[in-house]
Amino acid sequence: MRLRSLLFVPGDSERKFAKARTAGADVLILDLEDAVAPSMKLAARSMVSGWLGEAATIDARLFVRVNPLDTAMTADDLAAVVRPGLAGILVPKANGAQDVATVAAMIDGLEVEAGIAPGTVKIMVVATETPQAMFALGSYTPPHPRLIGLTWGAEDLAAAIGATGNKEPDGHWTEPYRLARSLCLFAAASAGVVPVDTLYADFRDGEGLETDCRRARRDGFLGRIAIHPDQVETINRCFTPSEEELAEARKIVAAFAARPDAGTLGIDGKMYDIPHLKAAQKTLAAAGESA
Template identity: 65%
Template structure:
């Protein structure tokens, strides 16, 4: 599942869904949680069911359910797990045990709905509770459905009683830098995609681009968006340039020509296995098939 850009869309707004479905996002996240008021949640479920039966699309259809403990999780899952759904985003998880519980629910609901077993994938917001922040070791034993992890600071800050999660210059304060890094490490341990959190100032395209550049440098492969205007910037930032791809092809070709070499010199610089892995990952991100 390609996940450079994922856009939140309130699940109770057909108008916003119609606009979002044509803007080039890799995935739309129909939101049943924070953006839907409690009196409209049942309506939002019915709207998602209707939208899932729509025409074929070139983006992944995801749904953010209400968290475990809300009393709404099973109703959300029963409503939306049906043909057309590609994945579930689980908020406020406490660790791998929550992922396995949701996965077990999905096992049964896929069969009941006639969905191919294993088709519905799971994504998680991995840092929204204090319990989650001390439970990252569990990701060393990956889930069969888990494909991506992102992080968030607002709910975590509320749970901790923080007055702010940002420094005066806009940087994350230290606890939230830790949350970001832990998400990145846990995604690596689980072998899934790491997605950066939302950039809330949707009018600041330059700031978003710089933040995405830093995220990609650090190892994130995509980002969640809260406004359609952010998608083009996110896609551009998380897509390798032609120069990047040309260099990656040279690295892969050099090691293919000398399969017994662990280290090679290319243009006066030394390259080894981590460089080869990074080059293959860059090519795979644009669909180029490279030998293992």
């Protein structure tokens, strides 16, 4: 499943859902958590359940961000949305792999009740929103069979630790959040799941978004959260390998396939080894090509 662009959609807004469904995102995250006021939670559940019934008419996969486990709303959220059309659950404020196992166990029975093939509904985690979570990022390895991606968040973490801000005057993250970002990336790589960068809050700053996306892809992230439909095109473009990158990756993969016992190869006057092969395979996978 491609997790290049993931667009948040408030679960209580028909208007925003109508706009989001044609935005070109790989995934729409139908939000029952922070984007929905407490007084609208029940209505949002009903609306999101109805939207899932339209999945066949939407190019994007449909995920739902449920409320955190410590709110006592998660089970009811899942009961309302685990139905045909649901591709994944985004678990917020997770404290580690045990939370994935807890949510997965709930999904197991609900899939059976809904007549969905076991294992269909995947799980993605916002892995850095609590102080406890920072010490549990290694717990996602080995990954639960449903786990497909990790992303990170800064706002809830800032609130949890009592920070007065999380950005430098130039817009860069301060040290605690650079650490959270890096550890999320390493945790995803260790688990073999997709690392997804957090949102870029200023949706009017297209130039800043593009610069930040290119930095994220350079570092190893394979996708990004979007909070506005206007951000999707930039995210898709930045996280899609260029034709030049794909051509080089295909050449590297083909060369090693032709000589499977080789650890190092010369291609067009340059030396390539196994790390280059692995990078080439990831480049092809990011474009949806089989290596």
